[in-house]
Amino acid sequence: MEIKQLEEVASQVRRDIVRMVHGCQSGHPGGSLGCTDLLVTLYFDKMKLAEKDGNVVFNMDGKGEDLFFLSNGHISPVFYSVLARRGYFPVPELASFRKLDSRLQGHPTTHEHLEGIRVASGSLGQGLSVALGAAKAKQLNNDDSYVYVLMGDGEQQEGQIWEAAMFGPNRNLDKVIAFIDLNGQQIDGPTQKVMDNRDLGAKYEAFGWEVMEIAEGNNIAAVSKGIDEAKTKAGKGKPVMVLLRTEMGAGVDFMMGSHKWHGVAPNDEQLAASLAQLPETLGDY
Amino acid sequence: MKKYTFTEKKDTRSGFGAGMQVLGQQNPEVVALCADLVGSLKLDAFIKENPDRFIQTGISEANMIGVAAGLTIGGKIPFATTFANFATGRVYDQIRQSVAYSGKNVKICASHAGLTLGEDGATHQILEDLGMMKMLPGMTVINPCDYNQTKAATIAIADHEGPVYLRFGRPVVPVFTPADQQFEIGKAWVVNEGADVSIFATGHLVWEAIQAGEQLAAEGIDAEIINIHTIKPLDEEAILKSVSKTGCAVTAEEHNRLGGLGDSVAQVLIKNLLAPQEYVAVDDSFGESGTPAQLMEKYGLTANDIVIAAKKAIARKNG
Numbered sequence: 001m002e003i004k005q006l007e008e009v010a011s012q013v014r015r016d017i018v019r020m021v022h023g024c025q026s027g028h029p030g031g032s033l034g035c036t037d038l039l040v041t042l043y044f045d046k047m048k049l050a051e052k053d054g055n056v057v058f059n060m061d062g063k064g065e066d067l068f069f070l071s072n073g074h075i076s077p078v079f080y081s082v083l084a085r086r087g088y089f090p091v092p093e094l095a096s097f098r099k100l101d102s103r104l105q106g107h108p109t110t111h112e113h114l115e116g117i118r119v120a121s122g123s124l125g126q127g128l129s130v131a132l133g134a135a136k137a138k139q140l141n142n143d144d145s146y147v148y149v150l151m152g153d154g155e156q157q158e159g160q161i162w163e164a165a166m167f168g169p170n171r172n173l174d175k176v177i178a179f180i181d182l183n184g185q186q187i188d189g190p191t192q193k194v195m196d197n198r199d200l201g202a203k204y205e206a207f208g209w210e211v212m213e214i215a216e217g218n219n220i221a222a223v224s225k226g227i228d229e230a231k232t233k234a235g236k237g238k239p240v241m242v243l244l245r246t247e248m249g250a251g252v253d254f255m256m257g258s259h260k261w262h263g264v265a266p267n268d269e270q271l272a273a274s275l276a277q278l279p280e281t282l283g284d285y
Numbered sequence: 286m287k288k289y290t291f292t293e294k295k296d297t298r299s300g301f302g303a304g305m306q307v308l309g310q311q312n313p314e315v316v317a318l319c320a321d322l323v324g325s326l327k328l329d330a331f332i333k334e335n336p337d338r339f340i341q342t343g344i345s346e347a348n349m350i351g352v353a354a355g356l357t358i359g360g361k362i363p364f365a366t367t368f369a370n371f372a373t374g375r376v377y378d379q380i381r382q383s384v385a386y387s388g389k390n391v392k393i394c395a396s397h398a399g400l401t402l403g404e405d406g407a408t409h410q411i412l413e414d415l416g417m418m419k420m421l422p423g424m425t426v427i428n429p430c431d432y433n434q435t436k437a438a439t440i441a442i443a444d445h446e447g448p449v450y451l452r453f454g455r456p457v458v459p460v461f462t463p464a465d466q467q468f469e470i471g472k473a474w475v476v477n478e479g480a481d482v483s484i485f486a487t488g489h490l491v492w493e494a495i496q497a498g499e500q501l502a503a504e505g506i507d508a509e510i511i512n513i514h515t516i517k518p519l520d521e522e523a524i525l526k527s528v529s530k531t532g533c534a535v536t537a538e539e540h541n542r543l544g545g546l547g548d549s550v551a552q553v554l555i556k557n558l559l560a561p562q563e564y565v566a567v568d569d570s571f572g573e574s575g576t577p578a579q580l581m582e583k584y585g586l587t588a589n590d591i592v593i594a595a596k597k598a599i600a601r602k603n604g
């Protein structure tokens with residue numbers, strides 16, 4: 001897909017995100033907006049997905065296709081929007097986000113059999129382990145597809161992350177491409193103040209990962225180029241860790257540059273102000 | 286009283302290892318994970334025969350549970366193994382979110398459960414694991430009683446789609462169930478039919494219950510002994526059938542009396558059939574160092590304790 005088309009999808013996804021969070025007056029818009037460009041580029045351009053008659057189909061076992069795991073499950077709005085827009089489930093279902101009897105739970109789950117979700121996430125720190133396990137299954141099945149996983153930077157404070165960080169390189173799971181959403185913010189404030197992660201790149205390198213950076217995580221051309229680079233680095237003995245520098249709230253000017261929009265819903269006026277900045281490209285749900 | 290004898294004593298964890306060896310030969314999707322306790326879990330034969338299907342995770346149990354959950358996505362049947370304390374309490378949230386809530390086909394196989402771990406003491410003697418695991422929706426919880434039953438259970442759970450907690454132990458105990466048995470998840474085993482009191486026992490306490498049954502028989506008391514190897518799903522029908530005949534119950538388990546088999550049986554009785562029930566279990570305390578036999582005696586988990594509980598239950602029934 002052309003960069004311009006991906007940007008159009010991203011604009012619609014951002015509209016979906018603010019409308020979903022506004023619709024239930026809860027959820028996490030900041031990180032969702034920040035990671036929109038990554039998820040759109042992966043699902044609409046980079047990932048090899050199972051298809052039938054030109055439409056994506058969901059098989060839990062994911063054999064022969066690339067997999068994506070969202071470890072920082074609180075940014076579920078971007079995940080749900082991208083999955084729906086990519087064709088995994090009906091777009092109008094986005095309106096049920098966080099409401100009673102919905103398949104779109106506050107945090108992603110397999111429990112309601114929502115197509116596209118392969119594991120529950122939300123309690124932080126678990127997704128990297130799950131992704132490595134899925135990659136191990138692919139290794140055993142002689143399936144050379146990629147396994148992608150996205151984590152938060154605040155999430156790096158969880159101990160399990162570092163157990164998984166040790167495991168991946170030691171078991172040669174080199175088809176794993178992991179991303180850390182380096183937006184520098186977490187609920188209680190800037191990560192540097194709450195609990196400084198210091199040099200994450202050096203840490204992962206020391207654990208045996210191939211580390212690279214995408215400096216402009218909200219520039220789709222840069223993200224696209226970065227993912228291509230990560231794929232060339234994968235499959236050579238080491239898993240790949242991509243430090244993805246993003247802006248929390250990217251695309252909505254008044255949500256950017258602060259942790260304040262981590263988990264706050266916009267009111268009616270703020271919704272209108274957000275949507276005015278985001279062209280409707282694919283039709284609102 | 287039906288006569289039960291044994292010719293040898295073996296540890297239930299070796300039954301697990303033997304079951305894994307069979308699975309290694311029979312089911313190519315079975316993989317084993319272990320967090321640096323391969324010898325204790327008796328995985329040597331499986332690893333020797335299937336080196337590619339063994340995953341050493343090092344001392345990182347949280348990661349092991351997550352990796353196991355991920356393996357199921359490619360169709361694997363992971364058996365994640367370590368000591369019961371590290372397989373449950375240490376990783377409860379990982380099991381809850383990545384395995385149980387996600388409905389993953391992970392088999393959590395835990396050795397060294399309960400007091401009979403012995404000298405290592407309370408840090409390792411988990412007495413809360415059955416409770417924690419049975420509270421997770423969709424989790425099957427199994428606590429077999431001897432080598433043969435553990436081996437059969439290990440083989441059986443590979444064919445069960447869904448998360449399972451399989452609990453076994455360290456010490457050698459009498460082998461008294463048949464070597465060729467079929468293990469049916471959720472189906473209680475009537476060890477001895479009787480009329481005066483129902484003794485529901487699980488794990489190492491089943492042999493103690495049999496010995497208690499013999500002591501009671503010598504005193505003219507006819508005990509029904511039922512092995513509840515599957516704590517969840519519980520065989521409610523077998524429990525109600527037995528207690529409707531005997532009118533009183535004793536539960537026996539190597540676990541805290543809070544949250545274990547006893548509480549599961551009590552729930553069934555209180556809803557369906559009010560009857561006196563006595564608990565043989567650890568009385569809401571931690572364990573300590575000692576030999577398994579010393580600990581079972583000090584914490585009230587012997588055949589003699591079951592005899593006392595049975596008489597108390599009968600007295601309450603008649604009183």
